[in-house]
Amino acid sequence: MNRQQAHPLVRASLAVSLDGYIADKNGGVDWLNPFFSDEMDFAGFMNGIGAAVMGRKTYDIAVSGVLGPIPPTIYPTYVLTRRPMPNPSARYEPFSCQPSQLVKRLRAELVGSGKDIWHMGGGESIEAFRAAGLIDRLELRITPVLLGEGVPLFPQHARAEERWKLGGNRAFKNGTVESWYERPAG
Numbered sequence: 001m002n003r004q005q006a007h008p009l010v011r012a013s014l015a016v017s018l019d020g021y022i023a024d025k026n027g028g029v030d031w032l033n034p035f036f037s038d039e040m041d042f043a044g045f046m047n048g049i050g051a052a053v054m055g056r057k058t059y060d061i062a063v064s065g066v067l068g069p070i071p072p073t074i075y076p077t078y079v080l081t082r083r084p085m086p087n088p089s090a091r092y093e094p095f096s097c098q099p100s101q102l103v104k105r106l107r108a109e110l111v112g113s114g115k116d117i118w119h120m121g122g123g124e125s126i127e128a129f130r131a132a133g134l135i136d137r138l139e140l141r142i143t144p145v146l147l148g149e150g151v152p153l154f155p156q157h158a159r160a161e162e163r164w165k166l167g168g169n170r171a172f173k174n175g176t177v178e179s180w181y182e183r184p185a186g
Contacts, residue, residue, distance in 0.1 A: 013139035021150035050115025055125030
C-alpha cells in the first residue's frame with residue numbers, strides 16, 4: 001500500500017468472514033488459522049505500525065488465553081476502557097479519554113516516523129472511531145468462511161450510509177481477498 005499521506009494513518013486492519021463477522025459466537029478466531037500465509041506479509045505490515053489501539057472486549061479475549069498467550073508488542077498498545085485493567089503493562093496501557101484525544105497524541109508522537117496507528121479490532125471500538133471520523137483506512141482481509149453468527153464487523157447501530165473509496169485489493173492463493181478503502185476527503 002502506497003504511503004503518500006503526510007500524517008500517520010489510523011488503519012482499521014482485520015480479517016472478516018464472508019458473512020461479515022470478525023470472531024465466532026464465542027469471540028474466537030480459530031476459524032482463521034487455516035488462512036495464515038507468509039504471502040500476506042504480516043511482518044511487513046507490523047513494521048509499518050508505531051502504536052496500536054484495541055477495545056476492552058478485544059483485550060479481555062486476548063488475555064483470557066482463548067487465543068493463546070497474548071503476544072508482547074514492539075510498540076505501545078492502548079486499550080480503550082473505563083474499567084481497571086488487571087496487570088496493565090508498559091505495552092498495554094488503559095486509555096479512557098475521547099478517541100480523538102488519543103489519535104491526536106499518537107499522530108504527534110509518530111509524525112515523520114513512517115509508522116501508522118493500527119486499530120486492531122473490536123466492532124464497537126472501530127465504530128466509535130469511524131463515527132468520529134478517525135479511521136483513515138479500512139483494511140479488510142475477507143476470508144472464504146461463512147460463520148453464520150458471531151461478532152459483526154460493524155455493530156447493528158452502525159448502519160448509516162457512508163461511502164469510502166477503494167484504494168486497492170489483492171487476492172491470495174488461500175482464497176482470502178484483501179481490500180482497502182480510504183476515507184473520502186472532506
